[in-house]
Amino acid sequence: MITVNLNSSTPLNExxxxxIRRAIAMSELMVGDPLPSVRxxxxxxxxxxxxxARAYRDLEKQGLLxxxxxxxxxxxxxxxxxxxxxxxxxxxxxxxxRDLLASAQLAGLPKEVVERIIRGELIRLWPTKEKGK
Amino acid sequence: MTMNMTKPKSMLARRILxxxxxxxxxxxxxxxxxxxxxxxxxFNLLFGYILPLVLxxxxxxxxxxxxxxxxxAGGQQQAARVRSLSRGLWIGVAVxxxxxxxxxxxxPNVSIVTSLIAFCALQFAFTIPLMREKNPACKPxxxxxxxxxxxxxxxxxxxxxxxxxxxxxxxWIAAVISCLPFLxxxxxxxxxxxxxxxxxxxxxxxxxxxxxxxxxxxxxxxPMDSAGNAELADTYRHLRSIRAWSIWAVAxxxxxxxxxxxxxxxxxxxxxTLRVVDQTFLPIFIATMFWFQLKYHVWRRRAxxxxxxLTGEPKNPS
Numbered sequence: 001m002i003t004v005n006l007n008s009s010t011p012l013n014e015x016x017x018x019x020i021r022r023a024i025a026m027s028e029l030m031v032g033d034p035l036p037s038v039r040x041x042x043x044x045x046x047x048x049x050x051x052x053a054r055a056y057r058d059l060e061k062q063g064l065l066x067x068x069x070x071x072x073x074x075x076x077x078x079x080x081x082x083x084x085x086x087x088x089x090x091x092x093x094x095x096x097x098r099d100l101l102a103s104a105q106l107a108g109l110p111k112e113v114v115e116r117i118i119r120g121e122l123i124r125l126w127p128t129k130e131k132g133k
Numbered sequence: 134m135t136m137n138m139t140k141p142k143s144m145l146a147r148r149i150l151x152x153x154x155x156x157x158x159x160x161x162x163x164x165x166x167x168x169x170x171x172x173x174x175x176f177n178l179l180f181g182y183i184l185p186l187v188l189x190x191x192x193x194x195x196x197x198x199x200x201x202x203x204x205x206a207g208g209q210q211q212a213a214r215v216r217s218l219s220r221g222l223w224i225g226v227a228v229x230x231x232x233x234x235x236x237x238x239x240x241p242n243v244s245i246v247t248s249l250i251a252f253c254a255l256q257f258a259f260t261i262p263l264m265r266e267k268n269p270a271c272k273p274x275x276x277x278x279x280x281x282x283x284x285x286x287x288x289x290x291x292x293x294x295x296x297x298x299x300x301x302x303x304x305w306i307a308a309v310i311s312c313l314p315f316l317x318x319x320x321x322x323x324x325x326x327x328x329x330x331x332x333x334x335x336x337x338x339x340x341x342x343x344x345x346x347x348x349x350x351x352x353x354x355x356p357m358d359s360a361g362n363a364e365l366a367d368t369y370r371h372l373r374s375i376r377a378w379s380i381w382a383v384a385x386x387x388x389x390x391x392x393x394x395x396x397x398x399x400x401x402x403x404x405x406t407l408r409v410v411d412q413t414f415l416p417i418f419i420a421t422m423f424w425f426q427l428k429y430h431v432w433r434r435r436a437x438x439x440x441x442x443l444t445g446e447p448k449n450p451s
Binding site: 020034041047 | 280281282283284286287288322355
């Protein structure tokens with residue numbers, strides 16, 4: 001399931017990209033799984049076809065999706081092509097996390113709540129490792 | 134932020150058009166219109182009186198289908214539009230019934246044509262716009278304004294259209310190939326060869342439509358609640374399967390009627406046998422259509438109720 005917010009300041013195609021990335025990361029979409037057609041997703045969400053097509057194109061460029069003639073768009077099977085250098089990902093994660101934590105602090109959220117949310121998300125993304133600890 | 138918004142295509146309007154087209158072909162195919170020589174009282178009653186009345190009254194359907202909570206969706210303006218369209222529809226139906234009554238006095242065939250024209254006019258002018266305003270399948274009114282969800286599971290696997298096309302076209306191509314030589318060589322008893330060509334075209338017309346219908350029906354928009362729901366997704370899956378099967382079933386029953394009637398006509402059979410065939414197959418065809426329609430509406434209502442409970446929309450429309 002993918003959700004978009006029409007009033008969000010994030011453009012719709014970016015929301016779609018984020019939603020699909022999240023679905024892949026959380027194993028809702030496995031390698032080789034077909035995605036809905038551009039027309040289907042656009043109709044269901046009530047958004048323009050071009051917006052969905054642009055999101056699919058962006059994800060293809062990032063190596064997350066593959067367009068196969070006759071099969072449509074599928075989750076890319078080659079994990080190496082979609083992997084960015086670890087240092088780049090680390091730096092971006094650190095920056096994003098800092099921004100998010102700063103917003104949480106400004107909003108007056110207690111540290112325990114922030115920790116609980118982060119732990120919950122970690123368990124969702126890496127279920128076995130976190131449960132084992 | 135620029136928002137690229139489009140209206141989802143109207144599924145119900147398409148379904149109505151397909152049903153109308155099938156009905157039109159059925160009437161062309163019927164002996165009461167095609168060959169006036171058949172003294173068939175049952176058919177004259179059905180196609181001269183009952184069907185025209187049903188055709189004229191059927192556009193009233195959306196007036197009674199109170200399924201959408203307008204207050205939560207479009208507010209006052211939408212409610213006003215619905216009221217004016219409903220009023221127009223009632224007036225249109227009243228005028229059509231009066232015209233039909235006058236036409237009945239002239240001849241049953243004139244009344245059929247009158248009812249078809251009235252049906253068409255009412256559908257395009259009032260019924261379809263009213264359905265668009267009121268039905269959740271035509272507009273995503275149940276979804277909250279800002280948050281929208283959709284399934285990431287594709288509804289087309291690629292296998293479905295292939296065997297749908299093969300099934301529909303295969304049955305029909307076999308039917309036409311097996312009947313054509315008989316028809317072209319013999320002609321009808323009391324009719325001409327051109328009648329046969331009209332019969333062929335009329336009966337084969339749905340053939341051109343069915344694969345397209347199969348193609349776009351499963352792609353109808355499926356409004357979800359903001360978080361998505363597995364039960365709702367299952368209900369939609371069931372609705373898709375009913376839609377697809379109904380088209381296949383109708384196509385096959387239609388092919389059976391066509392083949393049997395064409396072969397019997399080519400063999401210059403007596404009118405009594407032809408009437409028995411008509412009175413056996415056509416009710417099966419009509420019953421098949423209505424069975425799937427009924428089943429579809431039951432599941433549609435279930436989906437609507439579920440969607441309403443998920444989005445917390447008020448139950449009673451304006």
